[in-house]
Amino acid sequence: MLIQCAKCGKKIEKEQGYGHQGKTFCEDCYMDLLSPPKACDPWAVHSAQTFLKGKDKLSTLTPQQSKIVNYIKEKGEATAEEIIKNLNLPDEELRREFAVLRHMEILRATKRGDKIFYILF
Numbered sequence: 001m002l003i004q005c006a007k008c009g010k011k012i013e014k015e016q017g018y019g020h021q022g023k024t025f026c027e028d029c030y031m032d033l034l035s036p037p038k039a040c041d042p043w044a045v046h047s048a049q050t051f052l053k054g055k056d057k058l059s060t061l062t063p064q065q066s067k068i069v070n071y072i073k074e075k076g077e078a079t080a081e082e083i084i085k086n087l088n089l090p091d092e093e094l095r096r097e098f099a100v101l102r103h104m105e106i107l108r109a110t111k112r113g114d115k116i117f118y119i120l121f
């Protein structure tokens with residue numbers, strides 16, 4: 001027999017429902033009731049948002065952009081010459097990809113001495 005969760009309206013098997021204050025909830029909603037999200041914990045909220053944002057961003061990258069990002073992630077920093085040489089990428093291709101990645105706030109450039117290093121944003 002199917003019943004409806006009192007909170008989200010999801011159809012669930014009766015024996016899988018959780019009774020609480022005279023209502024029946026699905027497992028997710030019941031867990032929510034027991035442990036309300038800590039809205040007063042800005043750090044947890046902030047990290048969750050940052051994590052999601054970062055994950056979303058990276059999942060939209062082209063394989064070539066991922067290669068560049070992963071290379072820099074691995075090295076910590078890399079010069080354009082280094083990336084061009086190791087990833088076998090034409091100079092203008094790298095500059096174009098970097099412009100996109102910079103715009104997405106994934107990579108940025110930093111100058112040290114007379115060299116430009118690409119690093120994670």
Ligand SMILES: [Zn+2]
Pocket residue numbers: 005006007008009010025026027028029030
């Ligand atoms: Zn529910």
